[in-house]
Amino acid sequence: MPRLSLDDLYRLAVPSDPQVRPGSAAVAYTLTTAERDTDDNVTQIWLAAPGSEPRRLATGTLPRWSPDGGTLAFVRPVDGKPQIHLLPMDGGEPRVLTAAPLGAGAPLWSPDGTRIAYGGPHFAPSADGPDPNAPIVADRLDYKADGPGLLRGLTSHVFVVDVDSGALTQVTEGDFHAAGPAWSPDGQRLAFTTSMEPDRDLVPGGAVYVVDATGGEPKRLTTQDVVCTGVWWLGGRLVATAFKDGPIGHTRLFAVGEDGQEEIVTGLDRNVMVGGPGYPGAPPALDGGDLVFCARDGGATHLYRLRGGAVAAEKIVGGELSVSGAGVADGRVAYVAASPYTVGEVYLDGEKLTSLALAGVELYPPRARVFTAPDGTRVEGFLTGDAKGGPLLLDIHGGPHNAWAPVFDGVHLYHQVLAARGWTVLTLNPRASDGYGEAFYTAALGEWGVADAHDFLSAVDELVADGTADPERLAVTGYSYGGYMTCYLTGHTGRFKAAIPGGLVSDLTSMAGTSDAGYFLKMWECSGDPAPQSPLTRVGEVTTPTLILHGDADDRCPVGQAEQWFEALREREVPVRLVRYPGGSHLFIVQGRPSHRYDYNERIIAWLEQWVSGSPN
Numbered sequence: 001m002p003r004l005s006l007d008d009l010y011r012l013a014v015p016s017d018p019q020v021r022p023g024s025a026a027v028a029y030t031l032t033t034a035e036r037d038t039d040d041n042v043t044q045i046w047l048a049a050p051g052s053e054p055r056r057l058a059t060g061t062l063p064r065w066s067p068d069g070g071t072l073a074f075v076r077p078v079d080g081k082p083q084i085h086l087l088p089m090d091g092g093e094p095r096v097l098t099a100a101p102l103g104a105g106a107p108l109w110s111p112d113g114t115r116i117a118y119g120g121p122h123f124a125p126s127a128d129g130p131d132p133n134a135p136i137v138a139d140r141l142d143y144k145a146d147g148p149g150l151l152r153g154l155t156s157h158v159f160v161v162d163v164d165s166g167a168l169t170q171v172t173e174g175d176f177h178a179a180g181p182a183w184s185p186d187g188q189r190l191a192f193t194t195s196m197e198p199d200r201d202l203v204p205g206g207a208v209y210v211v212d213a214t215g216g217e218p219k220r221l222t223t224q225d226v227v228c229t230g231v232w233w234l235g236g237r238l239v240a241t242a243f244k245d246g247p248i249g250h251t252r253l254f255a256v257g258e259d260g261q262e263e264i265v266t267g268l269d270r271n272v273m274v275g276g277p278g279y280p281g282a283p284p285a286l287d288g289g290d291l292v293f294c295a296r297d298g299g300a301t302h303l304y305r306l307r308g309g310a311v312a313a314e315k316i317v318g319g320e321l322s323v324s325g326a327g328v329a330d331g332r333v334a335y336v337a338a339s340p341y342t343v344g345e346v347y348l349d350g351e352k353l354t355s356l357a358l359a360g361v362e363l364y365p366p367r368a369r370v371f372t373a374p375d376g377t378r379v380e381g382f383l384t385g386d387a388k389g390g391p392l393l394l395d396i397h398g399g400p401h402n403a404w405a406p407v408f409d410g411v412h413l414y415h416q417v418l419a420a421r422g423w424t425v426l427t428l429n430p431r432a433s434d435g436y437g438e439a440f441y442t443a444a445l446g447e448w449g450v451a452d453a454h455d456f457l458s459a460v461d462e463l464v465a466d467g468t469a470d471p472e473r474l475a476v477t478g479y480s481y482g483g484y485m486t487c488y489l490t491g492h493t494g495r496f497k498a499a500i501p502g503g504l505v506s507d508l509t510s511m512a513g514t515s516d517a518g519y520f521l522k523m524w525e526c527s528g529d530p531a532p533q534s535p536l537t538r539v540g541e542v543t544t545p546t547l548i549l550h551g552d553a554d555d556r557c558p559v560g561q562a563e564q565w566f567e568a569l570r571e572r573e574v575p576v577r578l579v580r581y582p583g584g585s586h587l588f589i590v591q592g593r594p595s596h597r598y599d600y601n602e603r604i605i606a607w608l609e610q611w612v613s614g615s616p617n
């Protein structure tokens with residue numbers, strides 16, 4: 001059976017956001033595909049059920065069932081702005097419910113099904129506003145965000161719309177971002193998370209607030225010693241995700257009451273995952289009296305159940321699956337999970353409802369391998385490919401608190417193409433990776449590179465020593481923190497014949513002042529002396545031919561980080577090339593133009609063929 005080719009990027013269908021239809025065994029979910037002719041990513045909503053073929057319902061995202069299952073709300077652009085639509089399941093076309101000037105976010109039905117709440121962008125009266133020529137004023141560091149770019153005073157607030165009349169109520173207002181609303185069981189109040197502190201850009205302080213669904217003064221419920229990131233009303237209980245004692249370390253679950261919060265004991269030393277691009281997971285949910293939530297274990301995201309009154313959660317979806325979405329209703333649990341053979345399938349109570357694996361393509365499944373760092377630390381990794389003694393590509397994940405899972409992710413297609421050409425790809429989870437406990441997760445704080453470099457080099461040494469890898473044909477790549485580490489490593493060793501840093505960081509000092517997360521990184525993640533942690537400090541030692549790939553509109557790792565590295569290598573006549581992707585945010589390799597994602601993969605392969613395999617590209 002043929003191996004994967006980069007053109008398979010246009011055959012991939014990535015499922016997400018499974019939603020169980022109340023009163024039935026059907027599941028609504030989204031499928032995202034890359035369209036070659038429009039060079040765009042298209043998301044459609046499908047419906048699957050046991051014993052029937054999945055069928056497409058509509059083009060759109062964020063499907064949400066009404067409490068009686070009779071109507072499906074979803075989001076689709078109208079004149080370029082995302083608006084909430086309502087699709088009656090007994091027939092007929094969807095109708096547009098909102099006309100939000102800047103668009104509407106995920107729909108949230110009230111318990112009685114008469115209203116829908118959503119979070120949406122909103123310009124406060126005092127904001128710079130949408131005039132592109134107005135001066136842009138900043139008094140705090142949260143003036144831009146990767147993706148949206150310069151915010152110009154844009155905030156996010158909670159709105160409620162009446163399903164029948166369309167009457168709109170703005171529930172929150174002010175110079176703060178109200179995110180992720182949750183209805184109270186009686187439909188009278190909404191909970192949300194925000195920080196209203198004047199210096200919230202300097203002191204991360206997300207808190208849970210509640211407010212009447214008709215508006216008014218929000219009331220804070222959580223105390224300063226937790227930093228809340230999300231809240232859900234599950235039965236009669238408010239459940240929040242939060243960091244304890246500061247914005248670092250694992251995300252935990254808390255029960256929130258009128259007088260504060262109490263951590264929910266799960267018996268796990270694992271990071272709760274609510275889901276996001278590149279960080280698979282799902283919001284916590286209630287199944288009867290049980291809490292169902294995602295946590296990362298060994299690089300993969302698994303699904304857990306904490307039974308009412310229990311102090312230890314049990315894993316209900318694990319093994320070779322990595323969960324990237326889940327939904328619960330009427331005692332049924334739907335989830336989307338990737339495996340070594342598919343970017344994702346939709347399941348209901350363990351039964352696979354879809355068949356989305358690439359037909360006619362044989363994938364190389366990642367093989368787990370445990371390495372031992374010089375200080376004795378156990379470091380898990382995965383090998384893709386079945387060659388022995390051939391070229392080796394070390395691929396470094398981002399974060400640094402991300403992690404590789406042993407699954408086919410549909411982003412790093414070059415792994416499969418290289419494996420078919422006799423390469424071995426090593427995807428390693430060094431210290432600071434997620435899924436191995438909080439001590440491991442925080443083991444590189446303030447010591448980026450210094451703490452974790454030898455995890456990588458010792459693993460490569462082991463593969464050379466056992467004959468898996470040819471020491472004369474070693475290469476390294478990585479994106480974001482992985483791009484940072486790629487640069488760092490080539491400043492400390494000449495063993496790699498090629499380096500391909502993507503979305504990189506070269507200088508922690510300039511990064512602190514120019515990244516949308518610069519202050520956070522400087523104060524909490526790479527808080528030590530920037531010099532030994534910055535790749536630029538040792539750029540004079542670099543001899544490795546380097547291909548730099550960077551989104552031109554990246555506000556997380558600004559393109560200036562790539563320009564500094566490019567100039568420093570070019571000045572020293574190290575073979576170097578800089579490729580910038582117009583309009584590319586930090587996430588362009590996941591969510592960007594299909595042609596850019598294809599090009600990213602293609603250039604990596606070509607650079608490796610040119611500088612490692614010796615064959616001209």
Ligand SMILES: CSCC[C@H](NC=O)C(=O)N[C@@H](CC(C)C)C(=O)N[C@@H](Cc1ccccc1)C(=O)O
Pocket residue numbers: 277278279397398399400401402479480481482484505517520556557586587589590
């Ligand atoms: C409040 S931002 C905290 C930093 C955040 N780290 C999480 O561990 C982050 O953005 N890290 C960057 C690198 C850092 C700026 C040096 C990063 O590596 N981010 C992502 C990038 C990404 C995400 C999803 C899909 C593709 C790439 C990563 O984990 O790879």
